[in-house]
Amino acid sequence: MRAEIIAIGSELVSGQGLDTNSPWLSQQLGALGIPVAFHTTLGDDLEDHRSAFRAAIDRADLVIMTGGLGPTQDDLTREALAEVAGVPLVEDLASLEAIAAMFARRHRVMTERNRVQALFPRGAEPLPNPIGTAPGIWMRLGRATIACLPGVPSEMKRMFQEQVLPRLRELGAAGRVIVHRKINLFGKGESEIEAQAMDLTVRGRVPEVGITAHDATISFRITAEAATADEARRLIEPTAELIYERFGSLVVGEDSDDVAEALVAQLTRTGSTLATAESCTGGLIAQLITAIAGVSSAYLGGAVTYSNASKTALLGVPAELIAACGAVSPEVAAAMAEGARTRLGASLGISTTGVAGPTGGTPEKPVGLVYLGLSTADGTQTRRLDMGPERPRDFIQLLASKAALNWARLALLGER
Amino acid sequence: MRAEIIAIGSELVSGQGLDTNSPWLSQQLGALGIPVAFHTTLGDDLEDHRSAFRAAIDRADLVIMTGGLGPTQDDLTREALAEVAGVPLVEDLASLEAIAAMFARRHRVMTERNRVQALFPRGAEPLPNPIGTAPGIWMRLGRATIACLPGVPSEMKRMFQEQVLPRLRELGAAGRVIVHRKINLFGKGESEIEAQAMDLTVRGRVPEVGITAHDATISFRITAEAATADEARRLIEPTAELIYERFGSLVVGEDSDDVAEALVAQLTRTGSTLATAESCTGGLIAQLITAIAGVSSAYLGGAVTYSNASKTALLGVPAELIAACGAVSPEVAAAMAEGARTRLGASLGISTTGVAGPTGGTPEKPVGLVYLGLSTADGTQTRRLDMGPERPRDFIQLLASKAALNWARLALLGER
Numbered sequence: 001m002r003a004e005i006i007a008i009g010s011e012l013v014s015g016q017g018l019d020t021n022s023p024w025l026s027q028q029l030g031a032l033g034i035p036v037a038f039h040t041t042l043g044d045d046l047e048d049h050r051s052a053f054r055a056a057i058d059r060a061d062l063v064i065m066t067g068g069l070g071p072t073q074d075d076l077t078r079e080a081l082a083e084v085a086g087v088p089l090v091e092d093l094a095s096l097e098a099i100a101a102m103f104a105r106r107h108r109v110m111t112e113r114n115r116v117q118a119l120f121p122r123g124a125e126p127l128p129n130p131i132g133t134a135p136g137i138w139m140r141l142g143r144a145t146i147a148c149l150p151g152v153p154s155e156m157k158r159m160f161q162e163q164v165l166p167r168l169r170e171l172g173a174a175g176r177v178i179v180h181r182k183i184n185l186f187g188k189g190e191s192e193i194e195a196q197a198m199d200l201t202v203r204g205r206v207p208e209v210g211i212t213a214h215d216a217t218i219s220f221r222i223t224a225e226a227a228t229a230d231e232a233r234r235l236i237e238p239t240a241e242l243i244y245e246r247f248g249s250l251v252v253g254e255d256s257d258d259v260a261e262a263l264v265a266q267l268t269r270t271g272s273t274l275a276t277a278e279s280c281t282g283g284l285i286a287q288l289i290t291a292i293a294g295v296s297s298a299y300l301g302g303a304v305t306y307s308n309a310s311k312t313a314l315l316g317v318p319a320e321l322i323a324a325c326g327a328v329s330p331e332v333a334a335a336m337a338e339g340a341r342t343r344l345g346a347s348l349g350i351s352t353t354g355v356a357g358p359t360g361g362t363p364e365k366p367v368g369l370v371y372l373g374l375s376t377a378d379g380t381q382t383r384r385l386d387m388g389p390e391r392p393r394d395f396i397q398l399l400a401s402k403a404a405l406n407w408a409r410l411a412l413l414g415e416r
Numbered sequence: 417m418r419a420e421i422i423a424i425g426s427e428l429v430s431g432q433g434l435d436t437n438s439p440w441l442s443q444q445l446g447a448l449g450i451p452v453a454f455h456t457t458l459g460d461d462l463e464d465h466r467s468a469f470r471a472a473i474d475r476a477d478l479v480i481m482t483g484g485l486g487p488t489q490d491d492l493t494r495e496a497l498a499e500v501a502g503v504p505l506v507e508d509l510a511s512l513e514a515i516a517a518m519f520a521r522r523h524r525v526m527t528e529r530n531r532v533q534a535l536f537p538r539g540a541e542p543l544p545n546p547i548g549t550a551p552g553i554w555m556r557l558g559r560a561t562i563a564c565l566p567g568v569p570s571e572m573k574r575m576f577q578e579q580v581l582p583r584l585r586e587l588g589a590a591g592r593v594i595v596h597r598k599i600n601l602f603g604k605g606e607s608e609i610e611a612q613a614m615d616l617t618v619r620g621r622v623p624e625v626g627i628t629a630h631d632a633t634i635s636f637r638i639t640a641e642a643a644t645a646d647e648a649r650r651l652i653e654p655t656a657e658l659i660y661e662r663f664g665s666l667v668v669g670e671d672s673d674d675v676a677e678a679l680v681a682q683l684t685r686t687g688s689t690l691a692t693a694e695s696c697t698g699g700l701i702a703q704l705i706t707a708i709a710g711v712s713s714a715y716l717g718g719a720v721t722y723s724n725a726s727k728t729a730l731l732g733v734p735a736e737l738i739a740a741c742g743a744v745s746p747e748v749a750a751a752m753a754e755g756a757r758t759r760l761g762a763s764l765g766i767s768t769t770g771v772a773g774p775t776g777g778t779p780e781k782p783v784g785l786v787y788l789g790l791s792t793a794d795g796t797q798t799r800r801l802d803m804g805p806e807r808p809r810d811f812i813q814l815l816a817s818k819a820a821l822n823w824a825r826l827a828l829l830g831e832r
Contacts, residue, residue: 013452015442016626018434022457026431036429037464039457041438048453048475055471059464180432191487191549195527201489210460211488212427213568221427276720282706283699286720290698293774293809301726303719304692304702310717313759314730343729358709388521390547392570393709 003029003036004060006052008068008077009151010043021066021156028160032168033176033225034062044068049080057084057144064164067151069134071113077148078137082121085141089119095126095135102133127163131155138167145171176225179232183220183243185250186259186406193218196246200239207235216399217258249413252406259405260288266412267298267348274408275346276302277315277336279327279353280370284401300344305336315339328353328365330373330382337373338380348411349375350404354385356396361389370400374407383407419445419452420476422468424484424493425567426459437482437572444576448584449592449641450478460484465496473500473560480580483567485550487529493564494553498537501557505535511542511551518549543579547571554583561587592641595648599636599659601666602675602822609634612662616655623652632815633674665829668822675821676704682828683714683764690824691762692718693731693752695743695769696786700817716760721752731755744769744781746789746798753789754796764827765791766820770801772812777805786816790823799823 005025011017019041026036037060042048049068056063068077082089096118103110117134120126127136127147132155137148147164149156185193190213194201197220200209207224222239226232244251252262267274276285276299283304289295303314308327311317317335325331333353341349354370361367368387373380385403387396421441427433435457442452453476458464465484472479484493498505512534519526533550536542543552543563548571553564563580565572601609606629610617613636616625623640638655642648660667668678683690692701692715699720705711719730724743727733733751741747749769757765770786777783784803789796801819803812 012439013442013455014446015439015452018436018439019455020434023428023431023434026429030430036431037459037461038468039429039435039455041455043451043453045453051475052454059467180430182432189522189524191527191530192525194488195529198489203489210426210490212425212433221432275726278699278702283694283702283718283720284706286694286699287703290700290720290722291810291813293772296722300723301719301721301730302699303717303730304699304706305717306706306712307716307760310691310760313761314717314719344723344726345729356706356709360710386523388518390521392547394707395570397707 001034001061003034003062003064004038004040004056005036006056006063006065007039007041007151008044008049008065009041010074012041012067013043021151021153024153024157025064025066025160029062029064030178030180033178034168035178044074044076046076046080049076050084053080053084053141057142057146061144062168063141063144063146065146065148066156069117069136069148069150071111071117071133078116078119078121081124081137081139081141081146081148085121085123085139087122090122091115091118092120092126093118095120095128098128098135099133127159129155129159130162131158136163138163176227177229177232178223178225179229179236181222181233181236181240182255183222183240183251184253184258185218185220185247186216186252186402187250188218190218193247193250197243200242207239209239215258216395216402217252249410252409259402259409261292263405263409263412264289264292264295264298266409270412272347272412273298273300273345275300275340275344275349277340277349277351277373278302278304279306279311279336279351280356281352281397281401281404282306282356284397285350285352285404288401288405300346302340302344311336315343326365328355328369328371330371330384333371333373333382334375334380337375341375347376348408349373350408351375352400352404354396354400356393356400357389357391358393367391368396370396372400372404372407374404374411376411417450417477419450419478419480420454420456420472421452422472422479422481423455423457423567424460424465424481425457426490428457428483429459437567437569440569440573441480441482441576443596445478445480446594447596449594450584460490460492462492462496465492466500469496469500469557473558473562477560478584479557479560479562481562481564482572485533485552485564485566487527487533487549494532494535494537497540497553497555497557497562497564501537501539501555503538506538507531507534508536508542508551509534511536511544514544514551515549543575545571545575546578547574552579554579592643593645593648594639594641595645595652597638597649597652597656598671599638599656600668600670600674601634601636601663602632602668602818603666604634606634609663609666613659616658623655625655632811632818633668665826668825675818675825677708679821679825679828680705680708680711680714682825686828688763688828689714689716689761691716691756691760691765693756693765693767693789694718694720695722695727695752695767696772697768697813697817697820698722698772700813701766701768701820704817704821716762718756718760727752731759742781744771744785744787746787746800749787749789749798750791750796753791757791763792764824765789766824767791768816768820770812770816772809773805773807774809783807784812786812788816788820788823790820790827792827
């Protein structure tokens with residue numbers, strides 16, 4: 001069995017609203033072992049409804065729709081379903097009474113127009129809506145099973161859980177379970193990592209492995225289907241172990257955990273403390289760390305030294321050094337990292353100084369050039385990053401921040 | 417002419433990722449007067465690609481696709497397009513050279529696999545990608561025009577604007593024009609602002625006015641349709657003026673401009689400089705400012721003082737004051753703001769100290785309590801914010817950061 005999800009609403013297809021119902025439904029169906037093959041979004045045109053419904057029942061066994069069940073003339077789901085099914089719309093008395101009772105409870109006047117919400121394609125089953133006026137619809141259409149739910153997320157979610165889920169279980173549709181596991185890597189590019197994982201990402205492999213890139217972090221996504229969640233997790237385990245073995249210290253975490261979380265875990269494990277000194281990243285390193293709750297024992301603080309004078313005032317970088325080498329130099333990166341570490345009494349100091357762009361680059365020091373510094377009691381080192389001048393400012397700041405965090409993480413792992 | 421937008425990615429159709437590309441593209445096309453009738457999302461199944469592409473060219477004149485252009489085996493857009501078009505894939509030498517040059521500039525090894533990104537259905541036109549390795553595709557398919565763009569939003573947006581937009585204009589596709597104007601307010605809640613704007617947001621008004629809230633900033637969105645962009649802008653102007661008059665200093669900017677941009681503009685206008693001292697906001701204030709390019713004459717730098725000792729070491733806050741009043745206190749907020757201002761020689765110093773949660777709250781100093789400090793040559797003041805313990809950590813950090821930035825902005829406006 002595979003599914004299609006249809007979201008109906010002019011505000012969605014025009015880009016004025018974001019459809020969060022379809023991703024939520026995909027997750028719910030995925031957890032039940034029902035893969036979702038398509039999402040379709042459409043506006044309030046009747047012919048578009050008909051064509052989308054026909055396409056869906058042709059390529060999916062289960063179609064879940066949200067929206068288009070309201071009382072206004074824009075709400076065409078009922079009408080289009082009846083047309084595609086070739087049956088008339090008939091009034092359901094129980095639904096009509098439930099709608100009238102909902103209006104009475106809210107001390108509101110029920111308009112004549114609201115009666116249309118009690119109309120259903122003949123043969124369809126009404127799905128009661130406990131918290132709104134629009135009942136849902138459950139029916140067969142061609143070889144597919146159809147569930148229509150209101151577009152309001154709170155109503156949709158509750159009706160999915162109370163009305164649709166039990167019916168899917170009855171159908172025996174919710175047999176097998178799909179489990180995902182996401183392993184995040186940092187430090188190499190997507191194609192380089194994939195070149196070392198062609199045997200894993202090959203199509204048809206069990207469990208399935210995909211690669212995605214997000215904010216310079218590369219993720220392996222392992223997916224397995226089984227009768228139970230435990231069994232699916234057992235299927236995933238050997239592949240996850242293989243990824244950990246093969247990519248070693250590139251692995252920074254799982255699920256939403258990224259480089260900052262991995263560094264905080266290393267700091268906590270080793271009882272170390274961190275101080276930061278940021279120029280071109282402008283506070284982003286500090287912000288990535290302090291976005292994590294409970295880091296105050298591991299992160300002492302840092303300086304954002306955007307001007308040359310602030311590098312001297314807050315971190316003790318000699319003004320003569322800046323004058324001699326320039327603010328964007330390995331010497332200044334080293335002095336910043338060391339200044340942060342010693343002034344705050346931390347085990348590690350990390351620093352960034354570079355050209356985030358889009359202006360301010362020179363042939364010698366182009367946009368995308370960043371020096372990182374790492375200072376420990378054993379000494380201070382620097383590194384040069386060249387990200388290329390065509391990268392946007394926010395990407396340069398993010399990649400430099402993650403590279404600095406990751407260097408500190410590897411230092412604590414005993415690997416530089 | 418009407419359009420369909422296709423988003424390709426297993427993570428999207430499985431609900432693990434949110435598709436923000438399609439709404440953005442819908443807005444862009446809407447502004448050109450090209451209505452979008454459908455969004456379709458699909459995973460990495462070749463047959464699903466074929467069926468979705470066939471359906472799209474049957475019901476739309478323009479099809480814009482995002483994703484599936486990467487170098488991995490999951491990336492099937494090129495292959496499926498060639499199959500539906502009934503033509504072979506051929507290598508484009510210029511694209512291959514551009515990809516190789518991109519790898520060289522980034523000092524990365526180009527793998528054999530990346531060559532597939534230079535393959536195009538015969539007869540298609542490559543769309544150069546200035547900031548990534550995946551070129552886009554422009555071609556005719558049946559009676560429809562097709563544009564394929566990478567899924568990475570920054571690459572997609574830039575290529576839409578530089579490559580697709582001029583081609584659509586050439587096609588004469590852009591008819592009546594829809595213009596939006598967004599005016600951003602900070603400092604009051606959405607319902608309070610809406611209560612003062614009921615006459616503007618009434619349905620059917622021309623131009624139409626909507627209200628949205630995002631990250632504690634409230635936005636009015638004015639929309640008008642006309643034969644030309646100039647005419648639509650003229651329709652919008654009186655309503656925009658009304659909003660400026662009625663909401664005065666709550667207005668922080670237009671489009672993407674928020675409180676940080678407004679403060680930087682005030683700093684520049686008045687020739688003032690800013691220093692920051694952050695505890696609970698952990699670098700977020702600095703990051704919001706330095707995300708803006710070219711701020712180095714207005715923003716000198718600051719300290720992220722997460723530990724008590726760092727408040728003393730970097731900002732000169734007396735240790736006895738922290739011991740007597742606690743780190744979360746108006747006294748320490750004042751000393752932090754003053755320390756940042758005087759140590760960095762800035763015109764203004766702003767500070768935050770509070771409890772961002774979710775843990776660390778006490779009955780006296782609950783989660784959501786933040787003290788702000790503002791120091792100028794005229795003296796130092798503090799303010800107390802109570803955001804409530806049920807707010808998530810990231811919201812507390814963001815609202816406190818924006819409130820501090822906005823306080824500095826109003827101080828420069830001559831309004832406290």
